[in-house]
Amino acid sequence: DIQMTQSPSSLSASVGDRVTITCQASQDISNYLNWYQQKPGKAPKLLIYDASNLETGVPSRFSGSGSGTDFTFTISSLQPEDIATYYCQQYDNLPPTFGQGTKVEIK
Amino acid sequence: QVQLQESGPGLVKPSQTLSLTCTVSGGSISSGGYYWSWIRQHPGKGLEWIGYIYYSGSTYYNPSLKSRVTISVDTSKNQFSLKLSSVTAADTAVYYCATQVRWNPFEYNYWGQGTLVTVSS
Numbered sequence: 001d002i003q004m005t006q007s008p009s010s011l012s013a014s015v016g017d018r019v020t021i022t023c024q025a026s027q028d029i030s031n032y033l034n035w036y037q038q039k040p041g042k043a044p045k046l047l048i049y050d051a052s053n054l055e056t057g058v059p060s061r062f063s064g065s066g067s068g069t070d071f072t073f074t075i076s077s078l079q080p081e082d083i084a085t086y087y088c089q090q091y092d093n094l095p096p097t098f099g100q101g102t103k104v105e106i107k
Numbered sequence: 108q109v110q111l112q113e114s115g116p117g118l119v120k121p122s123q124t125l126s127l128t129c130t131v132s133g134g135s136i137s138s139g140g141y142y143w144s145w146i147r148q149h150p151g152k153g154l155e156w157i158g159y160i161y162y163s164g165s166t167y168y169n170p171s172l173k174s175r176v177t178i179s180v181d182t183s184k185n186q187f188s189l190k191l192s193s194v195t196a197a198d199t200a201v202y203y204c205a206t207q208v209r210w211n212p213f214e215y216n217y218w219g220q221g222t223l224v225t226v227s228s
Binding site for chain 2: 001034036042043044045046049055087089091094095096097098099100101
């Protein structure tokens with residue numbers, strides 16, 4: 001299985017801050033990467049697909065980039081409603097696998 | 108707008124079979140083009156893909172669970188189901204059913220609300 005390693009595992013930032021999460025794949029996955037947001041007690045929500053495409057209805061402060069093995073997820077200006085855990089997911093090889101998650105909190 | 112709803116026992120005894128059903132509304136499983144997946148999340152942990160089924164009945168399972176997993180579909184009821192045999196405490200998790208909007212069967216736009224299954228005697 002392809003291992004997905006996210007960093008950091010948690011972070012604390014102020015409202016309005018730029019937040020960056022990285023995801024590294026154990027092998028080349030091209031751009032076959034999605035990003036999800038999960039709030040406590042809720043199902044994950046797709047934010048970014050194919051590494052950099054913003055899902056319909058998702059605020060433009062969210063963005064993704066990268067290809068190959070190294071990917072970045074950015075919140076350009078952190079809002080209180082962005083408090084959640086974020087997961088990357090690869091689907092280049094089966095089975096699809098997820099990163100361990102990054103918990104984002106407000107400072 | 109597709110909606111998914113998991114149902115099934117919240118408590119299963121060790122060595123028994125976990126059985127869950129996902130009821131689909133707002134769309135038809137048999138319309139084709141979509142894959143219907145199960146994903147689980149151990150308490151406080153990350154996400155693990157279990158497998159998927161196509162309306163025709165073709166399946167793919169996570170090799171780590173393949174020997175214990177069966178996913179089936181009932182197009183007449185617009186439901187698909189998960190069976191996981193010989194469960195242990197390690198199978199305690201929130202189980203989600205999910206599906207996609209676009210062509211990619213691994214891009215999950217629609218999720219059920221999740222159901223917690225506890226394995227305990």
